[in-house]
Amino acid sequence: xxxxxxxxxxxxxxxxxxxxxxxxxxxxxxxxxxxxxxxxxxxxxx
Numbered sequence: 001x002x003x004x005x006x007x008x009x010x011x012x013x014x015x016x017x018x019x020x021x022x023x024x025x026x027x028x029x030x031x032x033x034x035x036x037x038x039x040x041x042x043x044x045x046x
Contacts, residue, residue, distance in 0.1 A: 006014070
């Protein structure tokens with residue numbers, strides 16, 4: 001099986017996309033966590 005070798009520029013670009021995707025996913029997780037806490041706190045207070 002033949003493997004594709006990436007240039008340094010392609011590796012750097014791929015790493016940048018991976019980091020950006022990880023940041024977006026982390027922000028979404030934090031947002032869902034905060035929204036859940038607010039909903040639970042609102043339910044308890046109300």
